[in-house]
Amino acid sequence: MDLFSPIISQNVAINGLPNRTIKSALVSVIPKKSLFYDQGYLEQQFQEVVLMRILFKQSLVIFWFLWWAFAFLTDFIGGLELLGVTSTPWFDGHNFPFLQKTLAQFGASTAVDVIIFVGIILWLFLSTLLFAFASFTPYSRTDRWQKRVDAAFIVSLGLWLAFFLADQTVMNFDLEENHMVQGGFQLLCYLTIHLLPD
Incomplete structure (x- = not known):
């Protein structure tokens, strides 16, 4: 005591x-x-804690790089299937047909559907690319790493905000709830990276 x-x-x-x-x-x-x-013992303990926190932050960035990469490939391969460029029976690229069905109630033409779908694919690709840059940036270059992480999260979170507005516009509240859960989780990861001290 x-x-x-x-x-x-x-x-x-x-x-x-x-x-x-x-x-x-x-x-x-x-x-x-x-x-x-024991000064040496205390130093070692704090160094281990700092290392664990840094690895945790890097793991969050890598996780979202993989997540956005899979999301991009899903829609990209789906688009290639629609063009007849490839055929993958094991792959279910249902996002574009779902988009067409959703916009049909507003009388949207096929051209509008394609433009929106291509825009989503490009946004997904940009998010994946930014997370790739952040993932492969050494944490020792803290300023550069932080800037790239900020860019990746801000751009990809912007896509979630666009989804929220779109879901609200077409009154698809089930899909909006799903998007909010995923987008909210990404925002939580971003805040964790900023708020968790090294």
């Missing part, structure tokens, strides 16, 4: 402070004669 009471007494003072400040506070309050006082 005597060993940890100084730490407990300073809990309010160190809450919300950066790791470096917390580490200094812990070192200053732990009695130097204690078995727990």
Whole structure:
């Protein structure tokens, strides 16, 4: 109890402070004669925590790179099938037919359907490309990594916002709920990367 009471007494003072400040506070309050006082050990523990947080952030970026890559390939292959360029019986590219059915109630022509579908594919490709750049950027170049991560998340989140507005316009609330869950999860990942300290 005597060993940890100084730490407990300073809990309010160190809450919300950066790791470096917390580490200094812990070192200053732990009695130097204690078995727990080991500068090298504390340094190692904090380095491991920092490494885990960095790897977690990088994993989130890689996850969304893979997610957007699969989303792009789904619509891209679906578009090739519609053009008769390829045939994949195992692949169910139903997004374009669903888009046509949804816009039919507004009397949209095939040309409008194609333009919107191509626009979605291009947006998906851009999102995938930006996440690829972010994923392959070393974290040691922190400023460049952060800028590329910001660009990837902002551009792809913009597509979710476009989906939200489209779903609301055609009053497809089930699809809107699905998009909001996925878009909300991506926004949560983005906030985690920014708010979780190194």
